[in-house]
Amino acid sequence: MPTIQDRIHQQAQQGFVGRSEELSILWRALDEDGALVTFVSGIGGIGKSTLLHAFVQQLQAQQIPVLQLDCRAIQPTEQGVLLALGQLCEQPCNTVGDLGQVLGPTGKPVVITFDTYELFRLLDDWLRHVFVPALPDHVRLFFFGRESPVTGWFTAPGWQGLCQNITLGALDEVTATALLQQIAVPSHQITAIARYAQGHPLALRLAAAALAERPNLSLSALTGASVIGELAQMYLQDARDLRTRQVLEAAAVVRRTTRSLLAAMMPDFPDSEAYEHLLQLPFVEIGQDGLVLHDLVRQSISSFLQATDPEKYHTYRRRAWQHLRQEWASAGENHRWRYTADMLYLIEHRMVHDAFFPPHAHVIAMEPARAKDGDEILAIARSHESVQAAGQLRDWWQQVPAVFRVARDPQNDLVGFSQVFDPTQVPVDLLLADPITRCWWQELQANPVPEGERVFFIRRALGKHTGEALSQIQAACWLDAKRLYLEHVDTLRRVYIVFRSVDEQGPIVERLGFRPLGAGIALDEEVYYSYQLDFGTQQVMGWLAGLVDAQYGDPNVNSLNMNSLDAAFQAPPPQIFEIEGHALVIAGDRTPLTPLEYGVMHYLYSHPGKAVSRITLLEEVWGYDYEGGSNVVDSIVRSLRRKLKTHASAITTVTGVGYRFDGF
Structure with a gap:
């Protein structure tokens, strides 16, 4: 049965003009000796999706099978891609081999297209090394996105001449x-x-x-x-009526728009009428999971609304979140990613949001380390680590090189590395020989995760010239770690990380829910500080729900158990700080506070969201006549964080100032 989407594509095809040269290049890829992989890149709004729709229309007219993937609607994981392709083929495809068997017998070209490919940064390495090589040689792949492909597609051994890139420019x-x-x-x-x-x-x-x-x-x-x-x-x-403006503003603050979501955000506006308003606009298209404003338009309207009417902006987003979390609970397994993506889009924590919805082109590619990368990895380690710490990394490389991933720049040069692994998949004696992983392993044995849940150690991430300092390379390593979050969204329980620059990176990870893990570990003259993130009983989804609910939950609720999705959706906030009892209550366990711990906790608790200087804390807690140094405040805060356990991130370090209480 024809759909509205078919009608829209047909009308788009009738209105398609130009791009004849680009279409010819796409068609030549279908020749027997044509490029196996074609990238079409260009800035936002330049016409990539329009060209794709025109190409697909021509393929269908020639009865050439085409499988269309919209990366906005697919979980950026291996199983997400295989599930989507299996649905299009109407046959289950649990592995790439299964897909190859389904596509193999056709005997004629088969086209697979990826639209908005820039959202699949997390999967680029797997697509290049595993997915594409395993497909039958009559399959042609077309990736449409804002970013030019990483150089590995063209320079890796065997790939020369098999890929091409078309950069779309302005119309004449x-x-x-x-x-x-x-x-x-x-x-x-x-x-x-x-x-x-x-x-x-x-x-x-x-x-x-x-x-x-x-x-x-x-x-x-x-x-x-x-x-x-x-x-x-x-x-x-200058919209003709106020209602059109209101509908646009509401649609601009969410990732996608559905009838039910519009009705929740605008309860006084008939949902069918609101939906029709959006359908008439020139920058709105029907996606696989709802109406989508062109992202350039959406970003502009959303930013303008946030600047001019922040109360309305937050009201729309709060209503959207409250509606989405209800729908998520009843969504089928095949639709969970849509709600997960909606949730991620609402997160205003820049580090989390940008990891999944990157605002800039990625110039650093992550991939598994190869045998020949060892010398460069160890050279980076020697440049930025103490002799003992570099020696530990050397031992890891010599015994389990598979735990290393490398960062490559646009020239395909190795510019950094990360070391990420499941501790149950490496030798225990190697874990115990490393002072850092020994600390983590012992903590894990003392506080094990339930059977079936997973743990990952992020042992190190270093840039060639920047070490562990915040940089594009560190950002790429963090992004690569998010791939694990999505791949194991239903089983990942805990993550451990380490770094030396606690003042720089500590406040960042604390806002994400990480808590300090014991005292620092000395390797030669350097001290390494460990942090742990426990996602809670509902794993990654519970953690995400906590981040969003902390922003857009019930405005009358002042705290949130971030480790439980049930708590984020239903339960009242726990009473963590007993003011009269001078104690903390964590998961039912009552921990008394010393007079100084209570004084610091009470002052921060009484000034939520305000950065409080160390000098102010000294004056208010120790008294005006105190003659010691301000580092005594840091010592008390570290003690408080240890006692706060999973709520340690409630006290955030404000670099150059002091501390801030952000709520439990």
Whole structure:
């Protein structure tokens, strides 16, 4: 049965103009000696998805099988891709081998397309090393995304000549004019719009829509790279009616829009009418899991709303979260990723949000270390570690090199590495020989996770020139770790990490729920500090729910048990700090506080969200006549964090100032 989506694609095909050269290149890839993998890259709004739709229409007209994947609607894990392809093939594909068997007997070209491929950063390594090589040689893959492919696709042994990249540029003047004519722009406006939009397809459509709203609008005042944002805000401000503006604002603060979600965010607005409003807009498309605003437009409207009316912005997002968490509980297994992605999108913690919705092109690629990488890995270790610490990494490399992953820059040079592994998959004697992993292993034995749940040790991550300092390489390593979070979303219980720069990285990981693990470990003259994140009884989903609920939960709730999804959804907040009893109560266990611990805890607790200097704490807790150094405050805070256990992140270090209480 034809769907509305089919009708939209048909209309898009009828209105498609230009890109004949690019289409020819795509078609040549289907030749027997054509490129096996084709990338189509370009800036947002340049027409990648439009080109893809036109290509798919032509393939279908020639009865060439095509499997279309929209990366926005697929969990960026190996099983997520295989599940989606199995559904398209109407046969289960639990492994790449299963998929190869399904695609093998066709005897003619089969096309697999990935749209919005930039969201699959987490999977690039697996696709290049495992997925693509295992497919039958009559399969052709097309990746459409904002980013150019990493150099490994072209430079790795055996890949030369098998990949190609098409970079989409602006439309020429003739094609831009033809596009405006296709969308029925009055002839007297075409020249001005074409000159103003400079061949950018989305800008052409937005400018046309803005002029339709306000025919006397002058475009000459808007120039520069911010044209999309300016046009989006102009369209929003000059919409014919208030309701269109309200619907756009609501839709812009979430990842995708459904009828039920709109109804939850705008309870006084008929959901069918709101949905119809969105369908009429030139920058809205129907995705596999709801209506989607073009991300450039969405970001512009969302940022504008947050700056001009933060109360409305947070109200929309809070209502969205409350609705999504209810729907998540009843969603089928095949739909859980959609709600997980919705949840991730609502997280405002930049480190978490950007890991899954990257705002910039990724220039660092992560992949498994190869035998020849050993010398470079150990050279990096010697440059940034003490002799003893570098020796520990050497022992790890010599005995289990499979636990290392390397970072490569656009020139394919090794610029860093990380060491991540499941401790149950490596020799116990090696764990015990390393002072850091010995500490973690002993803690794990004393506090084991339930059977069937997993633990990962992130033993080290270093950049060639930056060491453990915050950098693009560290960001790539953190992003790579998020791959584990998603791959083991239902079983991952605990993560251990270590670093020396506690003042720089401590506040970051504490906000994510990590807690300090014991005292520092000395390796020669350097001290290494361990942190642990326990996701709780509901694993990664419980942790994510806690991060979101801390922002957009019930405004009358002041605290949250981040380690339980049930608590995030239903239970009242626990009473952690007994003011009258001078004690902390964690999971039913009551821990008394010393007078100084109580004084610091009480002052921070009484000033939530406010950065309090060490000097202020000394004056308020120790008294004005105290003559000691401010490091005594740090000692008390460390003691408090140990007693707070899983709630240690409630006290955040504010670099250069002191500390802040962020709530339990």
